[in-house]
Amino acid sequence: MGEAIAVLSGKGGTGKTSITAALATALAKEGKRVLCVDCDVGLRNLDIPLGLSDTAALSFVDICEGGYSLDQLTAHPQFETLYFLTAPMNRSAEEIDADAFGGMVLSAREKFDYIFLDAPAGVDAGFRLAAAKADRVLLVTGSDPAAVRDAGRTGQVLELMGKENVRLIVNRINPKLVSNMALTVDDVMDNAGLPLIGIVPEDPNVTLAAAFGKPLLTYTKKGAAAACRRIATRLQGMPVKIEL
Numbered sequence: 001m002g003e004a005i006a007v008l009s010g011k012g013g014t015g016k017t018s019i020t021a022a023l024a025t026a027l028a029k030e031g032k033r034v035l036c037v038d039c040d041v042g043l044r045n046l047d048i049p050l051g052l053s054d055t056a057a058l059s060f061v062d063i064c065e066g067g068y069s070l071d072q073l074t075a076h077p078q079f080e081t082l083y084f085l086t087a088p089m090n091r092s093a094e095e096i097d098a099d100a101f102g103g104m105v106l107s108a109r110e111k112f113d114y115i116f117l118d119a120p121a122g123v124d125a126g127f128r129l130a131a132a133k134a135d136r137v138l139l140v141t142g143s144d145p146a147a148v149r150d151a152g153r154t155g156q157v158l159e160l161m162g163k164e165n166v167r168l169i170v171n172r173i174n175p176k177l178v179s180n181m182a183l184t185v186d187d188v189m190d191n192a193g194l195p196l197i198g199i200v201p202e203d204p205n206v207t208l209a210a211a212f213g214k215p216l217l218t219y220t221k222k223g224a225a226a227a228c229r230r231i232a233t234r235l236q237g238m239p240v241k242i243e244l
C-alpha cells in the first residue's frame with residue numbers, strides 16, 4: 001500500500017512545488033512508483049520543475065470524474081516510474097468534489113509507492129483537498145519570522161484537521177550562514193512547534209533548472225538536489241544526518 005504525502009505551507013512561494021518535484025524524482029530514480037498530483041487548481045505549475053511543461057497531461061479531474069483511469073497515465077520521459085496529474089484550469093478548488101478526489105487518492109495508493117499532493121498557498125479548499133487524505137504532511141517553510149509564524153499557524157490548522165504525521169522542511173537556508181544553521185533550525189522548530197525532516201539550501205539551480213525545463217535532479221547533483229535526495233531517503237524510513 002502506497003503513501004500519500006501532502007506538501008503544504010500556508011504562505012505562498014516557500015518552495016512546495018519545487019520540493020515536491022525534487023522529492024518525486026529522487027524516489028523515482030530509486031525505482032519507486034511515484035504519482036505527482038498538482039492540487040493548485042487554476043494556478044498549476046508542477047509540470048515546470050518536473051520538466052513536463054511541453055507535455056500534454058491529464059488533470060486529476062479527468063480521473064475523479066471517471067473519464068480516464070490511473071492505468072492510462074503516461075510515464076515521465078526520463079523517469080519510467082514517475083507519473084503526473086495536472087490541476088484543472090477551468091474551475092475553482094471549491095468546485096472539486098472532495099470525496100471523488102479522496103477516492104482517487106485511495107485507489108492511487110494501490111498502484112503507487114508514493115503519491116505527492118502539491119498544495120496551493122493558503123489554508124482554503126485546495127489545501128484541504130491535499131491534506132484530507134494524506135498519510136503524511138510535509139510543511140515547507142522559510143526561516144524568516146513571517147514564514148515561521150505562518151508555519152506554526154498552518155500546523156495548528158492541520159492539528160484541528162486531526163493530522164498527526166506532520167514534518168517541517170526548512171527551505172532556502174543560506175549556505176553562507178552555516179555556522180548559524182543549528183540555531184536557525186532549532187528556532188524554526190521551536191516556533192513552529194513541529195519536528196524537522198530536512199533542510200534545503202538557497203540554490204540558484206532550483207530556478208535555473210526550471211527555466212531550462214529540466215528536473216533539478218537531472219540538472220545538478222549538489223546543493224538543493226542533494227538535500228532533497230536526503231529527504232527522500234528519510235521518507236523511506238532510513239536515517240540520514242541533517243546537513244546542508
Ligand SMILES: Nc1ncnc2c1ncn2[C@@H]1O[C@H](COP(=O)(O)OP(=O)(O)OP(=O)(O)O)[C@@H](O)[C@H]1O
Pocket residue numbers: 009011012013014015016017018019040119120121171172173200201202203204205206207208210224
Ligand atoms: N531552495 C531554493 N533555492 C532557490 N530558489 C528556490 C528554492 N526553492 C524554491 N525556489 C524558487 O522560489 C520560487 C517559488 O518556488 P515554488 O513555486 O516551488 O514555491 P511554492 O511554495 O510552490 O509557491 P506557491 O505558493 O505559489 O505554490 C521559484 O522561483 C523557485 O525556483
Ligand SMILES: [Mg+2]
Pocket residue numbers: 016017018040118119120
Ligand atoms: Mg506551488
